Amino acid sequence: MPRTVFNRLYRAIEGEGLFVRRKDALSRGGIHPLLRMVAAIRMLAYGAAADSLDEYLSMSEDSVLQSLKSFCSTVIQKFGIEYLREPNEAVLRRILEINAARGFPGCAGSIDCQHWQWKNCPIAWAGKFKGKERNPTIVLEAICDGELWIWHAFFGSPGSLNDINVLDRSPTMERIIAGEFPPSIPYTLNKKQRTMPYYLADGIYPSWEIFRKTIKDNTAKKEEAFAKAQEAIRKDIERAFGVLVARFHILQNPSRLWKRSDVSNVMVACIILHNMIVESRRDDYQSAMASLQHFGEARAMFAAVQSFTMVSSRHSRITSKVDHFSLKRDFIEHIWNAHGSV
Incomplete structure (x- = not known):
């Protein structure tokens, strides 16, 4: 995937759905939106199992699956009209x-x-x-x-x-x-x-x-x-x-x-x-x-x-x-x- 496409995706999904960095009860930052996006793209690109990304990204299986589902739905919402359009x-x-x-x-x-x-x-x-x-x-x-x-x-x-x-x-x-x-x-x-x-x-x-x-x-x-x-x-x-x-x-x-x-x-x-x-x-x-x-x-x-x-x-x-x-x-x-x- 070209860097321009990756950057465009990140700018579009940042702040949407799960792609917001929240703080826990101890005011510690949660999973960064960029990390969630990388996890989703790695699952799409390599077909890896969700639990296999724990060692590489320090994310649980549930977090990776949630990131994948949220990433796909957000991409459809943001880019579906433009890239699934009918030719005029x-x-x-x-x-x-x-x-x-x-x-x-x-x-x-x-x-x-x-x-x-x-x-x-x-x-x-x-x-x-x-x-x-x-x-x-x-x-x-x-x-x-x-x-x-x-x-x-x-x-x-x-x-x-x-x-x-x-x-x-x-x-x-x-x-x-x-x-x-x-x-x-x-x-x-x-x-x-x-x-x-x-x-x-x-x-x-x-x-x-x-x-x-x-x-x-x-x-x-x-x-x-x-x-x-x-x-x-x-x-x-x-x-x-x-x-x-x-x-x-x-x-x-x-x-x-x-x-x-x-x-x-x-x-x-x-x-x-x-x-x-x-x-x-x-x-x-x-x-x-x-x-x-x-x-x-x-x-x-x-x-x-x-x-x-x-x-x-x-x-x-x-x-x-x-x-x-x-x-x-x-x-x-x-x-x-x-x-x-x-």
């Missing part, structure tokens, strides 16, 4: 421009799911949270861009659900069907104008217009070229999951927290910290990817209430298999014309 039209245009330069015009990011094992899941819930992993897990659905910024994070679904079941519960999918997101941004694909952005996904996702999947068992050279290009760009979300777990080893180990809300807060806080690090690293290198501040501050987007007929019509369009395969044919030709001979 200007930011979305920037993402589309970057992906168009990579060979995928109209691509708004990559979507996928990942499981986090819940060791202390209540026995009564074990069957509900146990899926193909054979252990209770909680599912994270995420969407990221090429810089690994996570724009959408939906965490909390039981591990017995697969990616399609989680998609049915996704708040972003509800907003897409309601017409609230994403905005219509025109782009050209194979000499045709389209307005619906899409996400790169793996084979389990449905054949809808908003998903662009690879082609299995491809035999033609055009299909093979498209499959290679799609799988290469879709690796953004796999890289994002890998970087997230590598930065916060607490996500690599089974969660030892008891409450589902605490587990969720840890995951969300790690995603916020991840986005903060991505933002700080973005400012450290020169590339064609301009800083977000050049496009104004991102904000949540709202649309007028639509009638049932309009929502139903949009749902039919988004889930249309005809449009999905039409888009796939255009993409095969686009990739072949651009990179087929390389």
Whole structure:
């Protein structure tokens, strides 16, 4: 974690919740807020047990756990609006421009799911949270861009659900069907104008217009070229999951927290910290990817209430298999014309 991010976190949480230095009955100073923050970050970064920090920080197990929970909830409260925001039209245009330069015009990011094992899941819930992993897990659905910024994070679904079941519960999918997101941004694909952005996904996702999947068992050279290009760009979300777990080893180990809300807060806080690090690293290198501040501050987007007929019509369009395969044919030709001979 860069020092600038660490200092910004400390300035924000100092004086909040447990991060206040209090005196005991003998007027001796208690645990310093900086020490509490270091304990919480060490637990997130190294996945260490709470009692293992006693020798290093002279804090009891209960104090470390309380610091972790308070740190995560405070980070969500202070930075959640900024770093878990929905991309506005200007930011979305920037993402589309970057992906168009990579060979995928109209691509708004990559979507996928990942499981986090819940060791202390209540026995009564074990069957509900146990899926193909054979252990209770909680599912994270995420969407990221090429810089690994996570724009959408939906965490909390039981591990017995697969990616399609989680998609049915996704708040972003509800907003897409309601017409609230994403905005219509025109782009050209194979000499045709389209307005619906899409996400790169793996084979389990449905054949809808908003998903662009690879082609299995491809035999033609055009299909093979498209499959290679799609799988290469879709690796953004796999890289994002890998970087997230590598930065916060607490996500690599089974969660030892008891409450589902605490587990969720840890995951969300790690995603916020991840986005903060991505933002700080973005400012450290020169590339064609301009800083977000050049496009104004991102904000949540709202649309007028639509009638049932309009929502139903949009749902039919988004889930249309005809449009999905039409888009796939255009993409095969686009990739072949651009990179087929390389």
